[in-house]
Amino acid sequence: MKKLTTLLHFAVLTMLVCTFSVQSQERIAIIQSPNVILMDAETGVILDPSFIDLDLQDPGTPKAILQVGNEIWITHQIGDKIDRYDLDGVFLSSIQGGLDNIRGLGLVNSSEVWVTNAGTNNGAPGDAIVRFDFDGNNLGFFPVSPESDSPFDVIDNGNGEAYISYSSSNNIERRDYDGNFLGNIVEPGVVNFIQQIEIEEPGVILAAVFSGSPQNGVYRFSETDGSIIDFWSEGNLRGVAKLGNGEILWSSGAGIFRLDPDTGVSTSISGNSSQFFGRLNLDGCTAPPAPTGDTEQAFNEGATLADIVVDPTDVTWFATETDALAGTNPLPLNTVLIDGETYYAVNIVAGCLSDPFAVSVTVTLGVGNFDDSSFEYYPNPTNGIINFAYHKNISEITLSNLLGQTLLEQKIDSNQFMIDLSGLPNATYIVKVVSEEGSKSIRVIKK
Template identity: 25%
Template sequence: MKKTTFLFLFLFLTTSFAFSQVLIDENFDAGLSTPTGWSNTDLANGGVWSFANSGEAPGFGAANTVLYDEGFSGSYPIFDSDAIGNDSEPEDAYLESPTFDASALTDVQLTFNHVIRAEFAGNGFVEVFDGTAWVQVVLFNSTNNTSGANELDFGFKSYNVSAQLAGVSNAKVRFRWVGDYSYFWAFDNVKVFSCTETTAPTAATATTPANGATNVAIDVTGTTPLITPFNWTAGPSATVFNLSLGTDTAGTDIGTIDGATNGNGITFNWAYDTTYYWSVESFNCFGSTVSAVWSFTTEADPALSAASFEATTFSLYPNPAKSSISIKSKSQLTSIEIFNQLGQRVMQVEADSMIENTININDLKSGIYFMKIFAGNQEKTMKFIKE
């Protein structure tokens, strides 16, 4: 999956819409069995839906978290066609919701998170009961899937089913798998609701990294490089966000994170001295609005800067520091600049204003900072902690 090449520092929250009348809200977390009121039916003697809580997607390697990465939480239903086996027995099974009353509504919406890998005649049907018959809302298979390559589809899904269910007193929704040794389908967080919003949210605006920011710091202390946080200012009615990231000016070639949480960091194989482009799509139950595309440029590679200096020429002490920090150097300093973790320059000091290469940092807030040291036409970036 394209999106799994980068992850939030923290897991994003379950997708939800405010300003709505909720008819079905099922997260399947009551246990590893069919929830009360739901029916789990086998139409072809080929197996029924099972329930799991590991977050693992079959075929993606041991101990993967693909399902949780796509917005799942806790327990969830899954039809693992490959686990049932290649026994030439056709599989046709559905998981059906309780009846709900939409007779007084003019707007009905259906949302869920899912991951499906369907090939070899595997089909995932989402259907609703309109009071008389079952009506197909969407079909997922190797021909129709759009989120991933060929047989894959995944992420948060939203459908307007007003035409099928508005005014219906005995409405239902079901997820029906048809296949035979055809991979798997899993879903979670099924919601049916009526939207009370009348317009899509206003577009988000970037806060951090600021549009056009330079020297954005990359934290390499973990196993995967991290940039944090990604903040934006959202319209008051927006409740769900998708964040897109790229190195092309459209900001989409790396991928999109569905259900993004405002203020989280992103771990990714960030490159030094590289311009990235990003945008945020804001959702409410009425619709969505895509922001402008913003850009930021990461810091230069500290290792390359350091290579231009003599070995062990520079050091910072004390580190961590409280009120002042000193630079031990064999070279004549020109100036220093200090950046916060957002890539914002918070201090600039010329060498002739320093006493014994010591800088007063009383005005800095506690946290991690990066000091860029200039000596003639050479420079080096070093990290320090302000207590």
């Protein structure tokens, strides 16, 4: 069977070319004690050097900042609390108890806030993820895997999984939304002491690596296999964030810096000790009207997002409601429609996003006189191998992802064959089989 490595690399690169940044009224915030600083999300220029005065609430090493609905949450690593502010920076309340040595926090599944915890004081659970609802109610926790310890940051990939970085076991792992361990992206020992992480764009994880051995700095990891895509040697990193102009912000005890990935040169922005970055929408966009149309639409095989009928026609499409609400990971219009899937249209005007409009599609998958009753494939879902059988010879197969990007094309000339997905990330794929009687496309799940 053909190896998939070259095709997978091509697919990742294609995804990077096809994506773009949906601009909203966004600000990048960073904790530079005793203040929260606001920066321009496109250029990194400081817009407000003292948006929030943290000294007023007796800070204890403020670490990470996150927008939770219409609030701003800030963790305090030594203070063992989370302070809550409104979008004007006015203090509201604190979440205390059951927390110790907390660092990063992330919005997960559009419904919970996960907080990384590493101590046992105050009734805290030790190395664990503590979960909260948007009202600040403690929903419990799950301990990290025995192979991992000292969780540091958490992010949602927008596709059913959360990623967690670790400062002692030095890995980045995958969890489902129930907290179940799914495996590592970056294995222990590749780098040392990972702090803040961010999905820079589909397929690429941006990471701030604090310590040497092998080397500290700004890292780009492949989201598929954890390999190092790019690396820039910088000192004792804490925070990292991508700017709209393509440059990368990073922070350390020496201040805030802006890295030009093309030249590898970093420029100082502010010289005071700094922590994590966060993204805030503070400008109160007036949301444009949501798209309208039929919520269920039918198509023939090969139809794309451009074929879905909605008003207005120049909408932006997303694969998940989470992405649609955040304006992240937009889909190209040539994305091939998948039978039974739901896609989300967003009307974007002057950088402001409408509510998403969901369209569920039915796709007629069989073409010609393909005999469904004589076609078998198993197991599905699969950990790797999928077996196929048909009463006529299959002449060829094509494997593609949900963006319509071809990952594998292979001549078969047999009525029984198998393909191996073990080298692919866990996801849903489309397999098209072609015989003398016609063709058929099916969805297969790698888990």
